[in-house]
Amino acid sequence: MKQNLGTEEAIKRWDTFADTYSKNHTEQGDLHKEVFLNPTLFSLMGNIKNKKVLDAGCGEGYLSRIFYKSGAIVTAVDYSPRMIEITKERTPNDLLIDYRQGNCEDLNTLEDNSFDLIVSNMVIQDLANYDKAFQEMYRLLVDGGSFIFSILHPCFITPKSGWEKTESGEKLHWNVDNYFYEGVYEQPALGDKEKMLFFHRTLTSYVNTLINTGFTIESIVEPKPSKEMLKKYPSFEEDFRCADFMVFKLKK
Template sequence: MKNELGTEEAIKRWDKYAELLASSYGENGDLHREIFLNPALFNLMGSVNNKRVLDAGCGEGYLSRMIAKAGGSVTGVDYSPNMVQLAMSRSLEELKISFLHGNCENLSFLQDKTFDLIVSNMVIQDLSDYEMAISEMYRLLVDGGTFIFSILHPCFVTPGSGWVKSDAGEKLYWKVDNYFYEGAYNQMFPIGQEEKVLFFHRTLSSYVNTIVRAGFQIEEMVEPKPSVEMLEKYPSFEEDFRCSDFLVFKLRK
């Protein structure tokens, strides 16, 4: 299952559809971010007041804005120039967020030990050289700093995974396939474009070993599931108790 596509191709696709993708985002991001990721991220972050925070792979900037409103001093970087422009246009000046164009695999324009906290929300699976990206986050953190990142769950969201349905369309079970394949694969855009988004799959052990080799300590891992409050608001997400879509790491330098 060989695929030679890399980060540059991923950038091209995200940049091409930046405005369309951003159109589905409100003040809390999209539904999956509102229901699963935001509660997990903010619980792991704790207080961000007066902390220097890097939003690594900020997209259209919704998370940067949430952190800034909570008192953080935020820098957002993204490898899509169009996403950076959208983030700047959607963010009030008084939030004082600095949005910069940059690929998390190489942020050499940022100085060592600049940030107290780095958050990377659903970005690492969009990068070919994830080892370099994780090493960059280590370099940019102060000693004792925290790196929190979320990804598609590598054990369940794999090339070829998906619901197996009955003839009547009932969801029977979630199929996992090609778990040990590591590399690029195409996945449908969530909004029906013919072109597909590019993800990079790795095994859970590859992620953990890369984290450890970079020098990080794993403080916590979270597999987010919908809260009672979210299920009352969005009852169709009851099915997400059957399988975990996301995995969130909290690391300490």
């Protein structure tokens, strides 16, 4: 674990990883997004027709495209220049989405009180200065606006966490370690030689930082696979053993 690595290094690594990452995404995202995150995000968002929506950390843009097709007025940012190139390539010309390269820690090109809804899907753990990102989201929302974000579950996805297995590969239980360590750690990315950076915080730090920013917590969800998804992808039965993700819905 290397505390001297920050967001700038994370951006460089995401630029390197962007093409590999995007190849694993369909118009519903990757498998984990399809099974866990999309159903939760959509249920928390409700009807977004005619709403001004910011996709904060859009990746290859699948959510931005879904938002636009749902009738929203969509702006999307990502801190990886290569990722923005990919999402523009993947977006048909008739989808009028305003894509911009920008770090969620400082979105000074966007005006105060510009959005009814901000969604940040699996992004906050990629930022060294998450407190600044929360402040930016608060600044950009209209009064009464909503901020929904998903993250790796901070209680279970920690530095050195992972399955304890038998010699034959049977999964015995999920190990958690270094929970109270707060800072950066490296994680292999889909077999790539390059390792990605994650920034771990405790649940206490997340909740207190959100409250101190001014947000009201409306809902917290730990997504589980639905019966329909289990029929389609039976291997996700193991995800009832511990939670992989956490989703927050907040109000300004």
